[in-house]
Amino acid sequence: MIALAVFRVAAYVRSHRAYQALLPILFVIAIVYASRAPRGSEAAALTDSAVLIIPFLAWAARGLLDTEPDEQRAISATGVGGGGREVTAGLLAALVTCAAFAALTLGCGLALGLSATPSREVVIAAVVLHALAVLAGVALGALTSRPIVPSPAYSIMALVAGFLAMLLLGVTPAYWLTVPVTAWMKAAGAGRLVAELPELTVISLVWCLVALGAYAWLRRGRP
Amino acid sequence: MGSISIVGFFSPTMRAALYRYSTMWLTEVSFRYRRRDRYVIEAAEAHLSPGDVVELTGPNGAGKSTLLRLLAGLTRPTSGAVTGRPAIVGYVPDRFPTGQSFTVAGYLRHMARVRGGARWEPWAERVGLDGFAGVRLGELSKGTAHKVGLVQALMAEPGLLVLDEPFAGLDRDTRDALPDIVTEVAARGGIVVASDHQGGMGAVDGLRLWSLRSARLVEHPPSSSPPSSFPPSPAEPKAAEDLVAVEVSVPARDLDGFLRRMRDDGYPARALTGEETT
Numbered sequence: 064m065i066a067l068a069v070f071r072v073a074a075y076v077r078s079h080r081a082y083q084a085l086l087p088i089l090f091v092i093a094i095v096y097a098s099r100a101p102r103g104s105e106a107a108a109l110t111d112s113a114v115l116i117i118p119f120l121a122w123a124a125r126g127l128l129d130t131e132p133d134e135q136r137a138i139s140a141t142g143v144g145g146g147g148r149e150v151t152a153g154l155l156a157a158l159v160t161c162a163a164f165a166a167l168t169l170g171c172g173l174a175l176g177l178s179a180t181p182s183r184e185v186v187i188a189a190v191v192l193h194a195l196a197v198l199a200g201v202a203l204g205a206l207t208s209r210p211i212v213p214s215p216a217y218s219i220m221a222l223v224a225g226f227l228a229m230l231l232l233g234v235t236p237a238y239w240l241t242v243p244v245t246a247w248m249k250a251a252g253a254g255r256l257v258a259e260l261p262e263l264t265v266i267s268l269v270w271c272l273v274a275l276g277a278y279a280w281l282r283r284g285r286p
Numbered sequence: 287m288g289s290i291s292i293v294g295f296f297s298p299t300m301r302a303a304l305y306r307y308s309t310m311w312l313t314e315v316s317f318r319y320r321r322r323d324r325y326v327i328e329a330a331e332a333h334l335s336p337g338d339v340v341e342l343t344g345p346n347g348a349g350k351s352t353l354l355r356l357l358a359g360l361t362r363p364t365s366g367a368v369t370g371r372p373a374i375v376g377y378v379p380d381r382f383p384t385g386q387s388f389t390v391a392g393y394l395r396h397m398a399r400v401r402g403g404a405r406w407e408p409w410a411e412r413v414g415l416d417g418f419a420g421v422r423l424g425e426l427s428k429g430t431a432h433k434v435g436l437v438q439a440l441m442a443e444p445g446l447l448v449l450d451e452p453f454a455g456l457d458r459d460t461r462d463a464l465p466d467i468v469t470e471v472a473a474r475g476g477i478v479v480a481s482d483h484q485g486g487m488g489a490v491d492g493l494r495l496w497s498l499r500s501a502r503l504v505e506h507p508p509s510s511s512p513p514s515s516f517p518p519s520p521a522e523p524k525a526a527e528d529l530v531a532v533e534v535s536v537p538a539r540d541l542d543g544f545l546r547r548m549r550d551d552g553y554p555a556r557a558l559t560g561e562e563t564t
Contacts, residue, residue, distance in 0.1 A: 066396070070400060138439075140360055
């Protein structure tokens with residue numbers, strides 16, 4: 064399964080699709096951290112970057128999962144010993160790729176984007192939020208990948224709509240009905256990120272796992 | 287539906303290998319793509335013993351590729367079950383996906399790692415791919431790309447080898463070599479199922495003949511005479527006066543496949559006797 068994940072990452076990089084995600088992520092980094100975040104707003108700046116890269120992480124995950132032609136997916140499934148392993152290998156490859164993009168974003172933020180060194184608690188919270196962004200991006204990208212949404216036009220619309228739903232639902236009292244990314248930003252802006260992190264993490268994690276489970280279940284009938 | 291007992295043909299070593307695999311069963315297997323669609327395959331019943339080689343025929347769109355994917359475990363039946371599938375499956379699609387940014391060697395190296403370190407080089411040499419190691423997949427001809435598909439399926443010694451139109455686009459040397467390769471896979475206990483419009487599997491001893499027609503899987507007797515359970519084809523004329531006789535010359539080795547294709551299409555084809563040709 065690891066070998067298949069390596070194959071898929073290699074195919075993704077060789078196909079140059081990786082750059083389609085890397086370039087907008089670099090753009091987000093440049094926008095968010097162009098002027099160093101002032102002292103006291105480190106948590107807000109790091110949270111903004113975690114939220115804003117989610118659609119591009121989803122784009123990266125979708126791109127990686129769609130790099131393989133459909134028949135290659137069938138060959139891979141027989142090679143690795145079953146469709147379930149093929150799905151797992153694809154998600155693993157997407158997680159590794161998105162984690163690299165998220166680490167780049169967080170690293171740039173910590174090294175270049177802040178006027179003051181953030182506290183240890185804020186750094187840990189930023190790491191957790193970027194990890195949740197990776198999971199959210201992979202889940203959204205997987206649910207809009209070709210086996211689930213064959214039409215590229217509908218797939219891109221679904222990806223954007225999914226992220227907008229996260230943003231809009233997050234400002235309502237029903238923020239717990241999705242990955243509450245707006246609630247992340249509100250908590251960070253109000254200086255309550257560290258205190259509210261456990262609750263936000265649980266809600267976000269549950270929805271990410273539900274979405275990944277839904278993807279795995281849907282793939283049973285969509286090889 | 288019967289299978290051919292082949293255990294007696296093997297040496298003790300081969301027989302030991304044979305028993306690694308179990309019989310595979312299709313039990314009331316039906317498949318349709320969507321809930322309100324018609325069934326592509328309906329209530330298919332069959333079993334495949336270790337060493338069986340099956341040629342699957344049927345008109346275009348009959349569901350041959352779907353049945354192959356069900357056998358390979360790539361598609362789940364709508365109802366029924368496929369059980370006893372060997373752990374190692376080799377699958378060769380009818381069109382190898384060349385839209386990948388690898389060279390032949392790079393791709394096969396990756397597939398060998400996926401297969402747990404299988405050796406692909408001897409198979410590449412055997413099907414005549416050794417001169418293409420550095421060529422990008424996208425630059426291969428259809429037949430050469432098909433050989434890459436064959437190598438990735440054969441390298442892991444599959445217990446079930448599923449071939450979708452394996453002879454399409456192959457050069458004559460590989461076409462001639464493929465029946466021997468299939469025989470070897472069967473000799474060590476593997477099951478081989480191939481859809482074939484070319485009649486290229488006719489050279490394989492003990493070949494079982496399946497056909498798919500009107501969503502029904504039918505096994506032909508080994509004599510290759512058409513089964514009585516076939517429904518009348520729309521192409522089949524109703525009255526004797528509508529029939530015309532045509533004479534077609536085909537190479538002797540292609541005769542069985544040619545007759546099968548004609549019968550699959552609903553034409554009552556037969557070979558002329560020696561007296562009739564003189």
